[in-house]
Structures are given as C-alpha cells and as structure tokens.
Amino acid sequence: MTLSTTLTILFSSFLVTVILAPVGIPLLRRLKFGQSIREEGPQSHMKKAGTPTMGGLIFLLAIIISTIVVAMIFDLFTTQTIVLLLVLVGFGVIGFLDDGLKVIFKRNLGLTSLQKLIGQIAIAIAAFLLLRLGSFDTSIGIPYTDVSIDLGILYVGFLIFWLVGFSNAVNLTDGLDGLVSGTASIAFAAFGVIALFNEQADIALFAFAVTGALLGFLIFNANPAKVFMGDTGSLALGGALAMISVLVKQELLLLLIGLVFVIETLSVILQVGSYKLRKKRIFKMSPIHHHFELSGWSEWKVVLVFWSTGCIVALIAVLAEALL
Template sequence: MLYDLITRFGLEYISPFNLFRYITFRAGAACFTAFFLSLWIGPYIIAKLHKIQRDGQPIRALGPERHIKEKAGTPTMGGIMMLFTLTFSTLLWSDLSNGFMWIMLFVTLGFGLIGFFDDYQKLAKRNTDGLSKRTRLGGEFLISAVAAFGLQAITPPDIANHIALPFFQNLMIPLGYFFPIFGMVVIAGFGNAVNFTDGLDGLAIVPVVIAFLVFALIAYLVGNAVFAKYLFLHFVPQTGELGIFCAAIIGAGLGFLWFNAPPASVFMGDTGSLALGGALGAVAVAVKHEFVLCIVGGLFVVETLSVIIQVAWYKRTKTRVFLMAPLHHHFEKKGLSESKIVIRFWIVAIMLGLIGLATLKLR
C-alpha cells in the first residue's frame, strides 16, 4: 500500500522515500510491523478467546495424561492473531500489483478459514473431531489447485511447468500438465504437516519461523536476476517481493511466540497451523524450491511420516511402531520433558535450515 502510493506520486527517488525501492527495507519493516502489532493486539484477542471459549481447546483423551491437567482451559484459535497481523503487514509494505503476493494471501487466508471452521467444530462439539476429513481435505485441495494454476499462469512459460533439483546447476524437470497436481500436493501436504507438528507449546512456530527465514532469502535471490545468475539458480521474475510476505510471517510468528511460550497463554489451533503450512508450501512452489522445502521443513516431514507409518502399521498388524504419534508425543510417552523435546526439535529445525541454505551454493 505504502509502496504503491509512493510510486504513484513519483516519490521513490526522493530521500527518504527512496528506501521503499528496496525489498530488504520493506521486508524488515513488515517483520517489525507484524511483531509489534501482535504484541499490541495479542492480550485483547486472547482475552476475547478466553471469554468466548470458556473451557478452552478440547484436549485429546488418549493423549499424554499431563495435557489434561496442565493445558486444560487454554484457548485455541490464536492463529487469528497471526492472520490479521501478517495480512495487514503484507498489504502495508508490499507491491500490491505483484500477483505472487495475492496468491500467497489467498492460500494463507483460505487455509486459515478451513482451520477456523475445524477449530469451531471442535469447540462446539467439545471433542477433537472437527470437520470431516473429506470436507477438510476437499477444501485444502481446492484452494491448493487454484493457487497452483495461478502460479503456473504468472510464471514465465519456459519454467512454469518445471521443478528444480537442489545441488544441480540450472537443472529443471518438466512436469507439463502434471505441475498443478504436484503444486497442489506440496501446498496441501505442508499445510497438514505443520498441523501435525503443532502439539506442544512453541513446538511448531519456531521451525515455521526458521523455514520462512530461509525462504525469504531464497525468494530474494531467485527474484534477482544478478544473484540468480551468480548462484546458478533459475530466475523467477517478481518473486523477490515474496521476501516481504515471508518477513511478515516471521514477525507475526515471533509475536505469537511471545504468548505461546511455555506455559502457553493461547494455542494457534488449526486456524494458524494450516495457514502457515499452506503458505510455506505455496512460497516453495512459487520459487521452484519444493525439494529444498523438504529439507528445510524436514521436521514437518518426519512428524507427518510418523503419523502415516503409525496408522498404516496399526491397520495391518494391530500393533504400534511409536508409543504415540505424531513423533513428539512418542518422546513424551518415553518420559522426556516438554521443554527438552521442544528445544531439541528447534535445534533440528535450525540445522535443517542451514542445510537448506547450503544447497544454494553447493551446485
């Protein structure tokens, strides 16, 4: 919004308005805006959620026993706070003529809406069932498909239907008509992967922030012809602006962590986890770094695989591979404290983020 106003009146070359020409400046401003806005409105939103929900988020009866005692009464739907702050910050600091930004907001808010209805159903029924799997997945795949086709349409034709491989210089694999299906699976898949990871105070939000920090840099490099050529990356015009979107999510995520730090005052719920995961998948598809996302977001991948393995193995043998799935609950059942699990998972996320960054140079 500010960028568009400044360029409309031709002020972008006049100091100090010339700062708005730089994505790095606007990304930093977006991050700080989302963070401080979260601190400002957070107490009000949490108080409202407390008042409306009363008994807070329903706790899974078959989960770790201490959750029923320690987390009972904690409100959910804290993702509303993040959705508001990241949307406001993105619209305030980004170039509104950039099609990539609108697709990112479409996915984020669309997945957030599905998560909101899922959380609402859980609160209304006072159980952990929520929306039916068919309804939820149907909505996710519909939004993901629209986004994938949209990204295909605004990406240059020579790379629109291609995916890139890490560690190889300018190597891209053409998928043709299958690209939208691939993009749809990545977006919906990571939406659910982050959702599976969100089970302990602060567990999901820090790896999400780390992943978006990595992809803010990737988007900036891929969207810059000079840097892309130097690093042997494929150049995707206008994706540099996605660095502002990623920065807004980082600020919103850190602001949410302020209230979600143990013991959590609020949970993000599916409203937040689905939205953040979907946004992460959409950014990766836009910048053609889907496989790097599997490295950077490896923690989310492992958490999802633990659920798939547990369900498949139990249906086949009636026995369990893990004491409980997702994986973080397995470690809880083994007696590890919540803080130790969360911090160790953060460490893993940091290391995976560094490996993901290394792929930009190791080609």
C-alpha cells in the first residue's frame, strides 16, 4: 500500500467522523442517551452524568464507510476485510445492546456477563469459520523468533479467548475522557505499520481507517468530553484490535502494543482476587486509572501518562519488528 493510499484512508475516516459528530452528538442528547455514573466512583466524575453516550456509533460508521469505499477503489476488499468488519460490527452490536439497556432502565448495568459472552463467542466462531474457508495459519508465533506452535482446530478456542479478553480489556480501560480513543488509535496505527511490513495492504487499510476515525472522535471525546463512546465503541475496538493481531500473525505482540489494556485488566483481577482472598484492597479503586485519580492525579495527567506509555510500547514493538 502506497503512502497516498495510507493518507487517503486516514484522512477520509477522520473527515467522516468530524462530519458525523456534530450531527450525532445532538441527536444522542435529544434521544436522552445520557451516561450513568457509578456512585462508588470518583466524585469528580458525577458532573459527567448525562453526557451523551453510545458515541461509538459515530466512529464505527466512519470506519465502515471509509473502509468499504477506499478498499473498493484500491481493490483491497478481501475476506480478511470482511472478517475485520464482522468482528467490529458484531462486537459493536453487543455493546449497543448493553448501552441501550443502561439508557432505557437508567442504570449502570446492561446485558448480563453471560449474554455478552455468548454473543462474543458466536462472533469469534463465525470469524474463525470464515478464515478457515481459505488457507488460514492456525499457529501462534513467539514475537521476534522463529518459534511457533500450531494449534490446529484448537485455535478456535484461542481466538475466542483472545477476542473476548481484549474486547473486555478495552472496555475496562474506557473510564476517562479520551483514554481509549488515544491509546486505541496508537495501537491500531502500530499494527497498521506492521501490516505494511508484511505487505498485508487490506489489513493496513482497516487499521488506519480505525486510527483516523478515532483521532476525529478524540476531538469531541477529549477532556471535557462532549460524548462518550460507550460499550458500543470500546467492545468493538477491543475485538477488532485482537482480530488484527491474529491476521498479521502477531497475536502475542498485542500484549506489548496493548500493554495499557493489559495493565488495566490485571489491576481489576488483582483487586478482586485480593479482596476475596484477604478482604483487603491493593488499589484505592480499580481499574488502575481510578487509583491514580484518587491518589491526587488530575484526569488529564492520568490520560497523558497512559497515552505516553502506549506510544512508547508501540514504538518499541514497531522498531523491533523493522530491525529484527
């Protein structure tokens, strides 16, 4: 994929998002799709109650439109493009239903964990079956080595774990203005570059479409946020990010590029485990971004530190991929 194609997809998805947002945000407000805030959360967040949520619909539309149009123009619409759109839309629908129930019943709980899990598993299996129609590699490699393990049909179990795990990891991270928009755009851009190294132009196109759309959304989602992405956006982004790592055959590299999401998830696991086993909390609150807030950090400081961490690990991953 040429530089002009890369810039075309980045700019087009950015532009579509920037055009849709001023229309979508007032519409979400009129429909009273306001965010419910956890009472046990930081008190500084209570002022965010009522901010339009489900804004993920805005950048999801931008990603879908720009990916399909640009892929058609440059003849890059492939089975892998279909799989990526399937995962993005499928997980987005689950998030949309989850957000919808929260809005309708004015509570912070939507779909049950089991309902979400069943939907995520079904989408992961559908993606696997589509990939198996071609010559899909079912091995998992160790980054920067020639070592790999072929899982065969068991790969479907790994795929389910990977997509469900990272969709929920990104969802957990979505707790501060602009946090996920920034960290996810960095992660998708990194995998876009890696896809270019691998000459997988169709995957690179999708990755940069997501990057451009998120940068456009960040204009409206940065502190103070005019709109939240909701589970509609975060679940879709997590599933799509995991799927990209699978398609570029750098599954485990996602643990580095998505380190912020991994740390956020581990903080929740450690907090819950510690409380159940010892009746003591490790952090003031989990996920860990709230711990830093309650420790006196401003919201902007937490977000900037996490963005910086995402940039550093992404650069390390990309440079290592280029040099090794």
